[in-house]
Amino acid sequence: MxxxxxxxxxxxxxxxxxxxxxxxxxxxxxxxxxxxxxxxxxxxxxxxxxxxxxxxxxxxxxxxxxxxxxxxxxxxxxxxxxxxxxxxxxxTLRRSSEDIVLLDSHASIKSPLVISSGRKFSRKRARAPPDEENAPCPQCGNEYAGFQCNQSTIHLQCQTCGGMMPSRSNASVPQHCLGCDRAFCGAYWHSLGVTGTDIHPVCSREILKPITERSVSRIPFLVHEKNRHEQDITEKCLRQMGRSLQDVLSEWVTKMNNREIGKTRLPLNHSEMINPQTYVCNECYDKLVSFLLYWFRVTLPKHYLPPEALQRQDCWYGSACRTQHHNEEHARKRNHVCRPTRGGAHM
Structure with missing residues (x-):
């Protein structure tokens, strides 16, 4: 054959x-x-x-x-x-929409959960026991803010450092990024004043924090579908306007929160729930920046664009174009920060 x-x-x-x-x-x-x-x-x-x-x-x-x-x-x-x-x-095997809504309301497993082995720890101790390396997290054996793990505590594994923390729905700060549902431990341990050790790693608080507490000075690699030519044009537009990248992003976060732009293109989970106070990880924040800078560019008056950008024709497939990723000349000669006028994308 x-x-x-x-x-x-x-x-x-x-x-x-x-x-x-x-x-x-x-x-x-x-x-x-x-x-x-x-x-x-x-x-x-x-x-x-x-x-x-x-x-x-x-x-x-x-x-x-x-x-x-x-x-x-x-x-x-x-x-x-x-x-x-x-x-x-x-x-015929499908559930009713009411059943699905009810199931989803109960679902709490967002990222992998590690179940404690059942080994109990003493609440009163002057120093760490010899077998501390077997403890899943710092709260297995130590009480912080009125909480200590027990034999039935469920644990989350941090996606950055691999360390463990108890899964707590009533924690003072989120343990998951709302944009990707992954677990990160830095914000949780920082809120309790816990620092990392060789046995119990703790990632930086900078990994997971609210959108309003984030700042950026350079255009992330993900912006404009990684098209460096479009990124250069956006930087020139900012200089022409005399504005900083952070200033523009703050303005567009407000526009998004006021529903002046739709969130259907926002490539994050639970996009309708995203607001300035939402905790997101670094990767999801870069995706948010890419989304906001797309809207900044497509609504920008043309007189702010550099001459070389004004001379280009729009790509039929807009930001969804695949050719821009492997054809340097096409990426440079066509405008890809625009709405597509044809369905499907280049191969």
Missing amino acids: PAEEICKKQLQIVLDPEHTKCSICLSVWHDVVTVAPCLHNFCNGCFSEWLKQCQEKHSSILCPQCRAVVQFVGRNHFLHNIEEDILQADS
Whole structure:
């Protein structure tokens, strides 16, 4: 058989929907999460409620299906795709919109959770015990701000330093970036006055903080789809206007908060909830800056543009153009900070 025909063949796998059902609600998974080490799967909302009940009872976290001790739980994006394929193939398996809203309201698993081993710590101690390196986080054995981990405490792993912190819905500061749902520990430990050690790393507070507390002096690499020619033009526009990058961003954050611009193009999770006080990570802040500078450029009066920019024609595909990423001449000769006039993008 010719190689071309072999490449075109598709692998079809028959999957019984019964094997894709949550053993708690007995329906096809919704926003599926997987627990370890047993690797059973549940709806995010269902397992989140199970976790909540176990924590309230201060009991060990056992798998609802096989009763194995759970050490880890996280969202399973691969199975989520299978979940969607099954529901598309058989619409009778879909839940009602009311059920989905209810499940989503219960879902609390945003980033991977590490479950404590169950080992208890003494509340009263003058110095760290010899086996402190086995403690998941500084609050496993020490009380800060009236809280100390116990045998049923769920832990989050920081996406920057890899350190652990207790998962607390009532913490004084957020533990997750609202833009990507990933966990970062710097803001949490800083609010408690905890510093990092070799045993318990703590990342910088600068990693996760409110939008209003952030400042930027240079255009991030992500801006204008990484097109350096468009970035140079934006810098020239700022100089022509006599304004700083930070001044412009502050103005457009206010415009966004006042709904003077829509958020549909904002490439962040929970975009409608984003406001100046929202805690976001560095990467998500760069995405926000890119979004705001796009609107700054498309609404900018043309007399602020440098002569070389005024002579260019708009690219049909606008900022969605793919050719600008691998064709230097096209990236330079066409304006890509514009609304697309054709569907789809260049290859």
